[in-house]
Amino acid sequence: xxxxxxxxxxxxxxxxxxxxxxxxxxxxxxxxxxxxxxxxxxxxxxxxxxxxxxxxxxxxxxxxxxxxxxxxxxxxxxxxxxxxxxxxxxxxxxxxxxxxxxxxxxxxxxxxxxxxxxxxxxxxxxxxxxxxxxxxxxxxxxxxxxxxxxxxxxxxxxxxxxxxxxxxxxxxxxxxxxxxxxxxxxxxxxxxxxxxxxxxxxxxxx
Numbered sequence: 001x002x003x004x005x006x007x008x009x010x011x012x013x014x015x016x017x018x019x020x021x022x023x024x025x026x027x028x029x030x031x032x033x034x035x036x037x038x039x040x041x042x043x044x045x046x047x048x049x050x051x052x053x054x055x056x057x058x059x060x061x062x063x064x065x066x067x068x069x070x071x072x073x074x075x076x077x078x079x080x081x082x083x084x085x086x087x088x089x090x091x092x093x094x095x096x097x098x099x100x101x102x103x104x105x106x107x108x109x110x111x112x113x114x115x116x117x118x119x120x121x122x123x124x125x126x127x128x129x130x131x132x133x134x135x136x137x138x139x140x141x142x143x144x145x146x147x148x149x150x151x152x153x154x155x156x157x158x159x160x161x162x163x164x165x166x167x168x169x170x171x172x173x174x175x176x177x178x179x180x181x182x183x184x185x186x187x188x189x190x191x192x193x194x195x196x197x198x199x200x201x202x203x204x205x206x
Contacts, residue, residue, distance in 0.1 A: 019072050020188045022132040023107050030110075033064045033083025035126035040110050046085060047075040049106035053057055053095045061091035063125070065106065074136055075103045084123065086114060089130040090191060097187070103136040113205065135187040 027045040048066040066082045067075035087106045098104070108130040115122050 013045065018185065019136055020132075020185050022188060022190050023073050023105055023134055027107070031082035032085040032126050033081075035083075035085075035110060035113060035124075037113070040112060043129070045073070045105070045107045046087070047073070047101060047103070048085075049075065050080070050098060050100055050102050050104060051084070052100060053093065053098055055092055055095070059088050059090045060095075060098070061088040061127075062093075062104070065105075067103075069105065071197070073105050073134075074107065077139075082183065084118075084125055085128055086125045087128045087130050089133050089189065091189075093133070093189070098135060102138070105134040105136070106130045108190050127158045131191050132188075133183050133189040135189075137186040182205070 019206065020172045023045060025045075028042055030039055030042060030044050032046060046066055047065070049068050050063040050091045051063040051065055053060060053062045063086055063165075064085050067078065067083055068080070070076050087104070087108070087109075089106075106128060112125045114125045114127050116125055117123065
């Protein structure tokens, strides 16, 4: 019974994350590192990790290290980036909530290109006027045990709490692996005037 409850709880935690409908739809394949003057005005969907944020006037701007998005439109954890970008959202976004290291996904319009220094390098940041800003919950790590069974031969996909590797009563060998769970979005911040992508498909910039 205890094993059954443990399995049900783990399956619930590992269920598919929710994809906010506000960021669904088709967008052009424009990476932040490939933005040129000819694509300014295009609608894009970008995501990544917040490097810093600054509240200025009536909006908040985030410097973001971009990441590829997975099938849930959440940034992938990887040692690769498609460049940095600046995402500006109207209103006050608390820097203690949207802090360094948090993952976001945004949709919006490329406004311009801003040159800022990264150390002594002059970096060209595409600036995004954000329609929808999704802050994802922090990832959680769990340990999954495989290949264990009890002395009576009943196999479990996760380790039974009483037997381990080479238990003298007959527990078999197995292994453990760390997995990252994908929780739901924490905050979905959408502009009141933000159009749905499917509603504005005919008006996409060329």
